[in-house]
Amino acid sequence: MKHSEKRFDHWIFKSFTVTADGLGLLRIFTSLFILFFLIPGQGSSHFVFLSEMPDDFFAPPPGPMMLLHGFPAYAVFQILHTVLLFSLAGMLAGYYTKLASVIAGISILLLQGLIFSIGKVNHEILIAVVPIVMAFSNWGAAFSVDSTRKGFSHEVHSWPLSLLALLIGFMMFTAGFPKILGGWLDPATQAAQGHMFNQFFVRERDALLAAWFVNFDNIVFWELLDWATVLFEVGFMVAVLSGKWFKWFLCLAVLFHFSTMMMLNIAFLPNFLVYAVFLNWTEIYDSNLRLYRRITGKKGEKSKKRSVWVLSGVLLILFSFLSYVSSKELYLTGSDLMLHEVVVVSVAFLIVFILASLTLSQVISRFDIIKPGSSQESPK
Amino acid sequence: MSKQTVKKFFIAVLIWLPIQYGIVGIIGFYHSEPWPAFVFPGFKNVYVYEGGFEIAQTRFEVFTVDSEEPMILQPRELFPEIPLSQVPGFMRTHFSDSAGIESFTPQTVRWLERQAALMAGGELVSMDVVSLMEFYSIADLGAVRDSVKELQRTTISFASR
Structure with missing residues (x-):
């Protein structure tokens, strides 16, 4: 095998490490996250609205939706929505996991296609791509109905993560490249500031720190932001070549989205679904198991599954509470930013901040920069 | 899938x-x-003009039998079910010319009348779709709107139906 072929193989199959337990936990998290926060549309009233829209307003984007000549009846939306809910439930339980994941992805795509046919495409395809691609990792190998079947293969694959990394990297590149052509790097213009004004005044995105930033007229800051944005987005494509680099860029992505949310009130929650795929789920599973065993004192084989059921229950309660409070619109009224988006993005930011701090402290201690007792010795 | 197939x-x-x-x-x-496509939004536009910036807006002016003054509605008010992220695109596609x-x-027209009636109430006469260009200047206290230019006005008549 040639060296380049070996590297190609390594990139596809060895960039990321997965285990059945970790993937099982990821599957449960993904199913719940989509169920509570990322179902396309804003509930049944949105589907009623679309189904009653006149055909003059049916403007499908170039693609498969052009096969239709108008918005379908409400029943079609209901059917798609029901299929999506059942397939997500199947995915959550690990019941015919691969099929359920693929159907969930396709249902999401179809619903998105109809919603985007009013003349505006949103870039949320990754919500559908994650279950479809991860279906091929065999993420139903643990904590699932499938895993109890005789003859079911428990072999898991990491290449779907490499594929998702490639897609994210490329999509980020498609966000950065037009900015170079559009003049973002021209020191005479501050593009990010212009977008800030546009979002603030036209789209009335004035929540969180938006008002403060709109009045922050520092050319150096805004120009640096222009350059940092372009370098970050274009650089993502290069980061795909290494699993380690890619994870560092994911950390930057979380910081980027957090700052975008604070300034422009754009949370881009769908991206967090796919970023979460690259968390160390095996470590999360192990930590959760240790915690469960410490609390309950039970150390048997059954504790493995039970620890996951407990964590799933906690996620279910947290997500349903957050989703409920968010739907009440008690906070962020008049903004298209939802409370759950702010919470999820902020939590992701906190996680990255903590992980980065821990890594930094490890690096510092490795290089022995901090010498215990040095402050006492220094006067001598 | 075999390794070869994956490759x-x-x-x-x-x-x-x-x-x-x-x-x-x-x-x-x-x-x-x-759509579908593996792309993210480019946001390549640079909104800048000398000393400030300009922003295109569209609004609706609803005329009723009861009042001489129109009721001004923003797109998000006339189409509350459309997510805010889709409103500018929807307006560009359907109300720009x-x-x-x-x-x-x-x-x-009947559907638009129903939508407008939900907000304006009363008996509707017509609705103007008004395209504006707003000019903002950067002042010490932030951005200040210093002028508005009407680019286009189109009337949708409800009474003549």
């Missing part, structure tokens, strides 16, 4: 991604952005 699939994806990006660019230039608005079918 072939990756090669196909690596070839396909730049091709689809090219297709998205070409179709997007002549028509509108295709007079010819398009004037060619609305009676069914569409």
Whole structure:
């Protein structure tokens, strides 16, 4: 095998490490996250609205939706929505996991296609791509109905993560490249500031720190932001070549989205679904198991599954509470930013901040920069 | 899937991604952005003019039998069910040129009248779709709107139906 072929193989199959337990936990998290926060549309009233829209307003984007000549009846939306809910439930339980994941992805795509046919495409395809691609990792190998079947293969694959990394990297590149052509790097213009004004005044995105930033007229800051944005987005494509680099860029992505949310009130929650795929789920599973065993004192084989059921229950309660409070619109009224988006993005930011701090402290201690007792010795 | 199949699939994806990006660019230039596609929004526009910036706006002015003054509605008020992220695109697609608005079918006009009635109430006479260009200057205390230019006004009559 040639060296380049070996590297190609390594990139596809060895960039990321997965285990059945970790993937099982990821599957449960993904199913719940989509169920509570990322179902396309804003509930049944949105589907009623679309189904009653006149055909003059049916403007499908170039693609498969052009096969239709108008918005379908409400029943079609209901059917798609029901299929999506059942397939997500199947995915959550690990019941015919691969099929359920693929159907969930396709249902999401179809619903998105109809919603985007009013003349505006949103870039949320990754919500559908994650279950479809991860279906091929065999993420139903643990904590699932499938895993109890005789003859079911428990072999898991990491290449779907490499594929998702490639897609994210490329999509980020498609966000950065037009900015170079559009003049973002021209020191005479501050593009990010212009977008800030546009979002603030036209789209009335004035929540969180938006008002403060709109009045922050520092050319150096805004120009640096222009350059940092372009370098970050274009650089993502290069980061795909290494699993380690890619994870560092994911950390930057979380910081980027957090700052975008604070300034422009754009949370881009769908991206967090796919970023979460690259968390160390095996470590999360192990930590959760240790915690469960410490609390309950039970150390048997059954504790493995039970620890996951407990964590799933906690996620279910947290997500349903957050989703409920968010739907009440008690906070962020008049903004298209939802409370759950702010919470999820902020939590992701906190996680990255903590992980980065821990890594930094490890690096510092490795290089022995901090010498215990040095402050006492220094006067001598 | 065997390792060989996966490798072939990756090669196909690596070839396909730049091709689809090219297709998205070409179709997007002549028509509108295709979907589904593996792209993120570029936000390539740079909103800048001398000492400030300009922003295009569209609003609706609803005239009722009861009042001489129109009720001014923002797009998000007339179409509350459309997510805010989609409103500018929806407005650009359907309300940017007079010819398009004037060619609305009676069914569409009735639907718009129902939407407007939800906000304005009373008996509606007509609704103007007004395209504006707002000019903002950067002052010490932030951005200040210093002028507004009306670019286009198209009337949708409800009474003549």
